[in-house]
Amino acid sequence: MKISRTAAFCACLMLPVIAGADPAAEVAADEIDEVVVTGRSVSTSLAMIEVDRELLVDTAAVLRDIPGASVNTNGPITGIAQYRGMYGDRVAVSIDHLGVVSGGPNAMDTPLSYVSPMIAGTLAVARGIASVSLAPESVGGHVSTELARGDFNGAQSGPSGFVGSRFTGNGNVSTSAGRLTLASLRHKVSLIGELDDGGDIETPAGEIRPSGLHRERSDLSYAFAGDRVTFLVYGGRLDTKDTGTPALPMDIRYIETHLAGADVGVDVTDIWRIEVRAGWNDVDHLMDNFSLRQAPPAPMYRQNLTSGSGLQYRVAAKRATADAEFTVGIDGITADHDATITNPNNAMFSINNFVDVSRDVSSLFAEWRRDNEVTQFELGLRAKRVTGKAGDVGATGLMGEMGANVALLADAFNSAERQQAFEDVDAVAKFIYRASANMEWQIELGSKTRSPSYQELYLWVPLQATGGLADGRNYIGDLSLRSERSNEVTVGFGLGAGRLTLSPQIFFRDVINYIQGIPSTNMTANMVSQMMSGTPALQFSNVDAEIWGVDLAWKVDLAEHWFVDGNVGYARGRRTDVADNLYRLSPLNASIGVTRRTDTLALTTELVTYAAQDKVSAYNNEQPSAGYGIWNVVLAWSPLESLRVEARIDNLLDKAYQDHLAGINRANGSGIPVGVSLYGPERTATAGVIFSF
Numbered sequence: 001m002k003i004s005r006t007a008a009f010c011a012c013l014m015l016p017v018i019a020g021a022d023p024a025a026e027v028a029a030d031e032i033d034e035v036v037v038t039g040r041s042v043s044t045s046l047a048m049i050e051v052d053r054e055l056l057v058d059t060a061a062v063l064r065d066i067p068g069a070s071v072n073t074n075g076p077i078t079g080i081a082q083y084r085g086m087y088g089d090r091v092a093v094s095i096d097h098l099g100v101v102s103g104g105p106n107a108m109d110t111p112l113s114y115v116s117p118m119i120a121g122t123l124a125v126a127r128g129i130a131s132v133s134l135a136p137e138s139v140g141g142h143v144s145t146e147l148a149r150g151d152f153n154g155a156q157s158g159p160s161g162f163v164g165s166r167f168t169g170n171g172n173v174s175t176s177a178g179r180l181t182l183a184s185l186r187h188k189v190s191l192i193g194e195l196d197d198g199g200d201i202e203t204p205a206g207e208i209r210p211s212g213l214h215r216e217r218s219d220l221s222y223a224f225a226g227d228r229v230t231f232l233v234y235g236g237r238l239d240t241k242d243t244g245t246p247a248l249p250m251d252i253r254y255i256e257t258h259l260a261g262a263d264v265g266v267d268v269t270d271i272w273r274i275e276v277r278a279g280w281n282d283v284d285h286l287m288d289n290f291s292l293r294q295a296p297p298a299p300m301y302r303q304n305l306t307s308g309s310g311l312q313y314r315v316a317a318k319r320a321t322a323d324a325e326f327t328v329g330i331d332g333i334t335a336d337h338d339a340t341i342t343n344p345n346n347a348m349f350s351i352n353n354f355v356d357v358s359r360d361v362s363s364l365f366a367e368w369r370r371d372n373e374v375t376q377f378e379l380g381l382r383a384k385r386v387t388g389k390a391g392d393v394g395a396t397g398l399m400g401e402m403g404a405n406v407a408l409l410a411d412a413f414n415s416a417e418r419q420q421a422f423e424d425v426d427a428v429a430k431f432i433y434r435a436s437a438n439m440e441w442q443i444e445l446g447s448k449t450r451s452p453s454y455q456e457l458y459l460w461v462p463l464q465a466t467g468g469l470a471d472g473r474n475y476i477g478d479l480s481l482r483s484e485r486s487n488e489v490t491v492g493f494g495l496g497a498g499r500l501t502l503s504p505q506i507f508f509r510d511v512i513n514y515i516q517g518i519p520s521t522n523m524t525a526n527m528v529s530q531m532m533s534g535t536p537a538l539q540f541s542n543v544d545a546e547i548w549g550v551d552l553a554w555k556v557d558l559a560e561h562w563f564v565d566g567n568v569g570y571a572r573g574r575r576t577d578v579a580d581n582l583y584r585l586s587p588l589n590a591s592i593g594v595t596r597r598t599d600t601l602a603l604t605t606e607l608v609t610y611a612a613q614d615k616v617s618a619y620n621n622e623q624p625s626a627g628y629g630i631w632n633v634v635l636a637w638s639p640l641e642s643l644r645v646e647a648r649i650d651n652l653l654d655k656a657y658q659d660h661l662a663g664i665n666r667a668n669g670s671g672i673p674v675g676v677s678l679y680g681p682e683r684t685a686t687a688g689v690i691f692s693f
Contacts, residue, residue, distance in 0.1 A: 055634075055688050080468050081093055081112065089450065093111035094143070095112075097144070128442070139449060149219075173213070176195050192218065193217070196213060206679075211246060216239040221234035241253065246293070285306045324369065337359075353461060354459075388421075409460055420452075427447050441492075469620075476539050476540070477539070486511045490505055508548040511546065511547065545574065586610075589609065600638045605634075625659075631653050632648065
């Protein structure tokens, strides 16, 4: 361990000594885990935010208010969750306790795009190392949210729900949403609908074209709550059309997804409970590079028709006593993918870049947790098997040297072994020590794995189908990839001292076989990539890396109706096999807000700051970014119990800034040149109203 890591570790351990602890403080340690404040959360083990009435379009944007979390933004509703330097497939995202099988090889239908803020309940991030029971693959963390389907209604039946509308002047972005719930003590039927629509966004540097959006979401569910049995069944649809993704080579023409699922819980005895969950979704997705952005010459028109479908399931048994809980279960995911690139101006042109691809996960897990007044223990173990396969690929309509080289790549892929299997074991141990009524210490140890994605394995021709990396480079896969393994440690504490609540954590991840692109040694692939983009290909490969950092949330109650709170986050990631940095990590950032809250009014003004990011990846040609700070104001007024009026102004001072995680512009015809980092929106006003009944 290098001196810099040791110094950081010791500095965090000294924090409680510096801050001190008041034995007479009113906040108990077990209350620290439950502190939830508007826009931020102070917790040692769980960060939770109410998002049902946030004036935002992309639920992933809410992650910026959670310590250690952020979002990689490729378009207005394509936010990719990032947590402590890991993102994409490394961070598990659960909706209604299950995941979603994506239909696009470039993560245009990210999981959080299926649940917008207006129809979501809460968004929670497991701070630190995610428990093994949360998801089959969660090497980088776990994010969960669910649709707000309403509550059971007591002894009498009756309707409840809400209607709401939101409008943002920048881009004329509007949202209309509503929920109707018919519920009694035992039964509940809920119908949810939402429509989002908007145009291109203005920045101080020019208009981002394309950055408009159109999304429709609906959900119908039935739930039953008996004395010993609970049951939920639902079906829904997501329909996204003509939505820009300027950081990617193509834009969304449509994403049509059907979803269905069921959740059953049975109390077999007073201490044993059985839970069964299953979810299915099917996606058809079309994207192109000519309809929403300035079109290239006719021979370079490209459209990609993709599909994805799959089943996710979980069966678990829980034994709960007064101070302990034991859970054992099985879960898994089956996913199928296809993708074909064509040119509408050339009927002969076709590239079958993913054919009959499958990626299936099955696992067995066990977790034990014990909690008393002084200590809390958690031990978890998961054994899993991931299998993948791909069919024969090919291309037509490519002439000359390009066609010959692509044919060579297809032949090499088709003759290779295309069935892979990965068997891994994850282990997590957590310990919390409550030193006093207002102080708790936490340490977590984990060894967790992620098997390669289907893009990383089966991308046989140099393309940018990379799960949303958005670095502009062409990639090829590697059939010999090994699973990533992250050996992790997290240390932190929670302090409640009088008016102060504080919860810093430091973390360190040593990642063996980290998967990222390195210069390809495949000369045929490099020649194809050079002809396509002018640069050689990168190949997904196993390297070694480390990620370490610190994040904290804090809150100070100033007076009866006033408090100030904030977050700080920093993650440093680098390769350890060569001298390079990891790609697309959020720089050091901090936010501070002052809030006045009464029974009917909440007013917050906040400053959000980001440091410069000059620790960028050379292999990805990543550009450094400058630091910046923006000022936001948020107002929520409830003149009636059933009526809520909201307004916010983002970037109040109209600051020109470039979010490091927003990516590089790839779209011709935009107000921001191709190859330049995308700018954040100019001063933007949003207003909304929600009526509940």
